[in-house]
Amino acid sequence: MHRKAILCAMNQPVLKAISITKQFGATTALRHLDLDIRAGEVAALMGANGAGKSTLVKIISGVYGTNSGALLLRGEPFAPSSPQQAKRLGVATVHQSIVDAVVPTLSIADNLLLDQLCDGASAWRMTPAARVDAARPLAQRVGLEVDLFAPLRTLSLAAQQLVTLARALAGNPSLLILDEPTASLSAPEAERLFALIERLRADGAAILLVSHRLGDLRRIADRVTVMRDGSIVADLRPPIDFDAAIETMIGHALPADRAASRDSGTSDKVLFSARDLKLTPASIPFDLDLEEGEIVAIAGPVGGGKSRLARVIFGETRAVQGGMQLLGKPWRPRSPADAIRAGVYLA
Numbered sequence: 001m002h003r004k005a006i007l008c009a010m011n012q013p014v015l016k017a018i019s020i021t022k023q024f025g026a027t028t029a030l031r032h033l034d035l036d037i038r039a040g041e042v043a044a045l046m047g048a049n050g051a052g053k054s055t056l057v058k059i060i061s062g063v064y065g066t067n068s069g070a071l072l073l074r075g076e077p078f079a080p081s082s083p084q085q086a087k088r089l090g091v092a093t094v095h096q097s098i099v100d101a102v103v104p105t106l107s108i109a110d111n112l113l114l115d116q117l118c119d120g121a122s123a124w125r126m127t128p129a130a131r132v133d134a135a136r137p138l139a140q141r142v143g144l145e146v147d148l149f150a151p152l153r154t155l156s157l158a159a160q161q162l163v164t165l166a167r168a169l170a171g172n173p174s175l176l177i178l179d180e181p182t183a184s185l186s187a188p189e190a191e192r193l194f195a196l197i198e199r200l201r202a203d204g205a206a207i208l209l210v211s212h213r214l215g216d217l218r219r220i221a222d223r224v225t226v227m228r229d230g231s232i233v234a235d236l237r238p239p240i241d242f243d244a245a246i247e248t249m250i251g252h253a254l255p256a257d258r259a260a261s262r263d264s265g266t267s268d269k270v271l272f273s274a275r276d277l278k279l280t281p282a283s284i285p286f287d288l289d290l291e292e293g294e295i296v297a298i299a300g301p302v303g304g305g306k307s308r309l310a311r312v313i314f315g316e317t318r319a320v321q322g323g324m325q326l327l328g329k330p331w332r333p334r335s336p337a338d339a340i341r342a343g344v345y346l347a
Helices: 003-010 053-060 083-089 108-112 114-118 128-141 157-169 187-202 214-220 242-250 259-263 306-314 336-341
Strands: 013-024 027-038 042-047 068-073 091-094 175-179 206-210 223-228 231-236 270-278 286-291 321-326
Touching: 013 053, 013 206, 027 053, 027 206, 027 231, 042 053, 042 214, 042 242, 053 091, 053 175, 053 206, 083 091, 083 114, 091 157, 108 114, 108 128, 108 157, 128 157, 157 175, 157 187, 187 206, 187 214, 206 214, 214 242, 223 242, 231 242, 270 306, 306 336
Parallel strands: 042 206, 042 223, 091 175, 175 206
Antiparallel strands: 013 027, 013 068, 223 231, 270 286, 270 321
């Protein structure tokens, strides 16, 4: 294809949503939503929980139908009845939760070829060694360097997610939907994913990225579409003002920076504190304060201890050393039931 033709094709929407409405009983999840995603761009979808992002993704990927409106894929009507049909037509989705997308007892190679195996293709008649040979290029495309004969359950959650991504790319989709793709990835793994996304974009793929992580959006998004209450309320292009995007997403201005009040000598009420807390024998002790009226994010790579900290506070497990206080009193929950009775919940 000549360069002029390629550029022309990349300017055309790969997917176009026209006045999409979706209702669940009396609840309207999407309201006359219009959206287009073009070849060679990473279109990010941003919105609070309940904004309608997941519903839209599930409609595009064939999980849900619509009550009204239409989808066009490369200019043709697109109404997939299942994710399998959507994938055959050129729309592949990698969901944040991979539990239903893999078979832990099968080999890594068989999981990479799972779509062919489920379609009754000749892959089942191949020897295990031949299936590994067929799966190796898929693994290499996402930088997955492991023993493909090994059971999938031997991989970390992050590596299993790379397997699902490699499967999604096997058919060279026209539209790739990534739902919170870096949620279980370490920084190097996320950077490898971004490099892969950049290559796909350069090859003319259209990519819909759903993420709550502003760092991901700043790093890779060509434009940001903001959703609120089932509607699109903003479509932002570079230079993207992410503070404005957040204000549009939540429907009101962000609160003033609290750092100034802290610098002035005022002190908020500490509801929970930990001192010299050590989660594992090999970990480094740390202190933590959670103050009234604030949201504290705990960030770190897979295996960094985020979930273990939550389980320690909730009474599911014990810390190796250190102490905790809740509302100024020692906090030593013997069980989650103790925690719940005291008003500490784990969702």
